[in-house]
Amino acid sequence: MIELHATDALILVDVQNDFLPGGALAVPGGDQVVPVLNAYIERFAAKALPVFATRDWHPPNHCSFRPQGGPWPPHCIAGTWGAEFAPELKLPEGVQIVSKATEPEREAYSGFDGTDLKDLLKQQGIKRLFVGGLATDYCVLNTVKDALKSGFAVFLLIDAIRAVNAHPGDEQRALDEMRRQGAHFITLSDLA
Ligand code: VGL
Ligand code: ZN
Numbered sequence: 122m123i124e125l126h127a128t129d130a131l132i133l134v135d136v137q138n139d140f141l142p143g144g145a146l147a148v149p150g151g152d153q154v155v156p157v158l159n160a161y162i163e164r165f166a167a168k169a170l171p172v173f174a175t176r177d178w179h180p181p182n183h184c185s186f187r188p189q190g191g192p193w194p195p196h197c198i199a200g201t202w203g204a205e206f207a208p209e210l211k212l213p214e215g216v217q218i219v220s221k222a223t224e225p226e227r228e229a230y231s232g233f234d235g236t237d238l239k240d241l242l243k244q245q246g247i248k249r250l251f252v253g254g255l256a257t258d259y260c261v262l263n264t265v266k267d268a269l270k271s272g273f274a275v276f277l278l279i280d281a282i283r284a285v286n287a288h289p290g291d292e293q294r295a296l297d298e299m300r301r302q303g304a305h306f307i308t309l310s311d312l313a
Contacts, residue, residue: 122313123276130247131165132268133158133174134232134254134261136210139196139203140177146196148256150283152207157281158253159211160309166213171245174212175232175254175264178204178220185228192287199223217241231263239271251307253278258291265299275299280308 139145141152165172177197185191197204219238222229229235250273261282268275284292
């Protein structure tokens with residue numbers, strides 16, 4: 122069992138309409154992470170622990186979009202419905218929102234890339250990150266890798282992540298890499 126401490130934070134990665142069924146870059150089963158993340162949110166809120174929500178927040182001409190030569194359909198354009206957090210996600214009062222990939226010429230899969238996330242976490246004395254959301258093989262993977270590089274302990278919420286799997290095996294490779302780099306895999310039932 123894992124007991125939550127004052128130095129723990131929950132990181133919700135890109136739980137946005139465009140990554141859910143019906144969205145522009147729907148992740149298979151992406152909607153299924155929402156109720157599970159809500160349960161994690163309740164556990165953190167009950168102890169008044171910080172919750173961060175990252176969001177893909179692209180300009181309309183972002184380099185990752187196919188019309189610009191990128192690999193993805195246009196998605197999560199800042200200020201549009203697709204970029205909004207899933208309406209069923211019960212973000213707690215005081216949630217700290219981190220917008221990323223906001224520059225036209227720069228891709229940023231990690232919530233740490235080009236943001237002040239690391240500074241915010243350090244300022245708040247956070248040592249352990251509990252990470253879930255979308256997508257396992259892109260933004261979750263890169264956020265977890267950067268978190269570990271920055272010296273945080275990482276607990277990956279394996280019941281609250283889903284993969285794009287653009288290439289078969291991407292999900293498994295991402296999980297293997299996160300484990301190899303030192304992430305701990307947990308589910309809701311591991312929380313005391
Ligand atoms: C993501 C593809 C493109 C993600 C963002 O949030 O995992 N994937 N942009
Ligand atoms: Zn994106």
